[in-house]
Amino acid sequence: MEYKWIISFLFLIVVQCVLSAELHGLRSERASKKKGKDCNPWVFEECKAKKGNCGEGKKLGRRTGADCGKTEKVFPCTVPCDGESPSSNQGKNKRGGDKKCKYRKGVWSSCHPLTNMKNMTMTLKKGDPSKCPATKQKSKPCKKGKACKYTRGDWSSCDPVTNMKKRILTLRKGNPNTCEREKTLTKSCRSVCKYTRGDWSNCDATTNQKSRTLTLRKGDPNSCEKEKVITKSCKRGHAACQYEKGEWSPCDASTKTKQRTLTLKDGSDASCPATKPQTRECKGGENKDRCFFGQWGEYSDCQNGVRKKQRELKFGGADCQKRAVKTKPC
Structure with a gap:
């Protein structure tokens, strides 16, 4: 009995050792993938400028390996211009500023009344004086909204002609050279009538x-x-004014209109007109002659680059005669 317990205990130890070894191997494999041990370094093509022959551009990078993930990627680069060393652009940040030149900000000047701009002079704080300018100027527009404050006057009475009322704003705080001394506001009246x-x-x-x-x-x-x-x-009753509708006249070719007469029915209101004329424009084919044709004939031989065929006009005027002939080039 004791031998059986010993054998079982030894079997459990062997299984645990095998599982630990497999787990350690799996972890090592994952760690090697994360570290990219099976991925070669990037190999870049020649840098190509976006515009012209020099300046900012792009270059294509490639790498090989089983655990690389991305094998191709586009990287930003710079093509040096004539007389410029390749390392001259390495000190610039993404916004185009020079990291090697740092400046101390000055105080903003008062707002210029004509240009509505204010200026600030920045002095070189850190950098090579031979490569960095000693001073830099920075400008920006003045913000009138915060600098100019006004006292609001009372609204005037409403103008009956324009239906508008107005109020005057008087300058209370701000530079009179840059702020308007008076402003007039207008708006529609909301009077209750x-x-x-x-x-x-x-x-x-x-x-x-x-x-x-x-x-x-x-x-x-x-x-x-x-x-x-x-x-x-007026909205008269249904039986107040009732009319009998006459027939429409033929369409007048000159005015392209037709007419009919409405006659007041018996029992209608005496204030209603006895007759009412109606006029309307002719629609669609009402203004055209009615045409009746026979069968189409065959196309004739080619003459002067044209072939034509005809059909017999049985009834109709000059407009119908035009529709009795067809032509086509040959």
Whole structure:
């Protein structure tokens, strides 16, 4: 019995050793992939400038290996111009500034009244004086919004003609040479005008319109109209004015219109007109002659570079005659 326990214990130790060895090998393989041991260094092609023969450009890099990941990549580079050493651009950062030249910022000047710009002089703090300028100038536009502050006046009464009101802003803080001393603001009036509605008048038989008068009840008389007159079309009942429609006349070739007459039916309102003429434009083929043709014939022989065929015109005028002939080049 004791031998069985010993054998089982030894078997478990052997299995644990085998698993530990496999796990160690897997970890070593992953570590070697992360470190890129099986990847060769980049090999670059010649740098090609983006514009012209020198300046900023791009170069293509390649590498080989089983665990490289990317094998091709484009890198930024610089092609030196004539008289410029290849290392002259190495000290520049991505924004084009020179890392070797550092400057101490000065104080911004007052805003120039004509150009609306302010300037600052920067003095060389670190760098080779033979390669770095001793001073640099920096300019930027003035911000009027923060420098100019105004006192707001009261809004004026509303102008009844333009329906606008205005207020004047007076300079309270800021340079009078760069800030406007007075500003005028305008905006639409939002006055409350309320009216009392009068009764509608009788319908005018000639214009078919009725009207009502509105009288000012609430609001500023200087900005609101004291009276308003509103007109609209009369809405008679369905049986008030009913007409019998006549036939449309033939289309007039000169005016390209047609007419018909509406006659008032019996039992309609006496204020309705007895007859009403209607005029409309002719649509589509109403203004054209009606044409009737026979069958098409065969195309003729080629004459003067043209072949033609005809069909018999049985009914129609001059416009129909044009549609009875077809031609094609030959």
